[in-house]
Amino acid sequence: DTGVSQDPRHKITKRGQNVTFRCDPISEHNRLYWYRQTLGQGPEFLTYFQNEAQLEKSRLLSDRFSAERPKGSFSTLEIQRTEQGDSAMYLCASSPTGSSTTTQYFGPGTRLLVL
Amino acid sequence: DAKTTQPPSMDCAEGRAANLPCNHSTISGNEYVYWYRQIHSQGPQYIIHGLKNNETNEMASLIITEDRKSSTLILPHATLRDTAVYYCIVRVERHDYKLSFGAGTTVTVRA
Numbered sequence A: 001d002t003g004v005s006q007d008p009r010h011k012i013t014k015r016g017q018n019v020t021f022r023c024d025p026i027s028e029h030n031r032l033y034w035y036r037q038t039l040g041q042g043p044e045f046l047t048y049f050q051n052e053a054q055l056e057k058s059r060l061l062s063d064r065f066s067a068e069r070p071k072g073s074f075s076t077l078e079i080q081r082t083e084q085g086d087s088a089m090y091l092c093a094s095s096p097t098g099s100s101t102t103t104q105y106f107g108p109g110t111r112l113l114v115l
Numbered sequence B: 001d002a003k004t005t006q007p008p009s010m011d012c013a014e015g016r017a018a019n020l021p022c023n024h025s026t027i028s029g030n031e032y033v034y035w036y037r038q039i040h041s042q043g044p045q046y047i048i049h050g051l052k053n054n055e056t057n058e059m060a061s062l063i064i065t066e067d068r069k070s071s072t073l074i075l076p077h078a079t080l081r082d083t084a085v086y087y088c089i090v091r092v093e094r095h096d097y098k099l100s101f102g103a104g105t106t107v108t109v110r111a
Helices: none
Strands: A005-007 A010-013 A019-024 A031-037 A044-050 A053-057 A065-068 A075-079 A088-095 A110-114 B009-013 B018-023 B031-038 B045-050 B061-064 B070-075 B084-092 B105-110
Touching: A005 A088, A010 A019, A019 A088, A019 A110, A031 A075, A044 A065, A075 A088, B009 B018, B018 B031, B018 B084, B018 B105, B031 B061, B045 B061, B045 B070, B070 B084
Parallel strands: A010 A110, B009 B105
Antiparallel strands: A005 A019, A019 A075, A031 A044, A031 A088, A044 A053, A065 A075, A088 A110, B018 B070, B031 B045, B031 B084, B061 B070, B084 B105
């Protein structure tokens, strides 16, 4: 399967700890997106990369959040000093450029629980 | 600033067509209508999108009204595996990079 993959699928941590999630996009997709989804809500946009450049960040992305895509392939999302309100599903998506459609393809998500 | 309105939930009988409505009365001329669905505990899955013509693929059909203020997603023969939350999204192709999901419609297919 060559879809978007995310690791880990589940993470339980204690408040105040740092966590890092990884996303591997579909090969040759140069756009990569992070979303967050809380229970009962639709996904909310967090940030977006084109290749290694982070082009847009939502105001939801507080100073405790940082995302990187150092070589324009996989991406990491780090949350420092986690809070209980960070508990959510973190979704990654990727899309190609240069085609007639910019359909985003999503990974399975990383479910975070902060105790 | 929700751009679409969908019913919160609907039931459908297995084997019957499921017609999912979406209102987007403020849609602009260059905005596409996208449909995604999300099966429990999975990431959203792309279904179909269109601008003004009706579209069909192996998953569904999309019917857009002539004034483009509303659309209907049709699942021709619903199965239990189609039970999911369905999201209708409008976006400008190539420029509006982020997808703005609303609450969607929770579709339950019953045997």
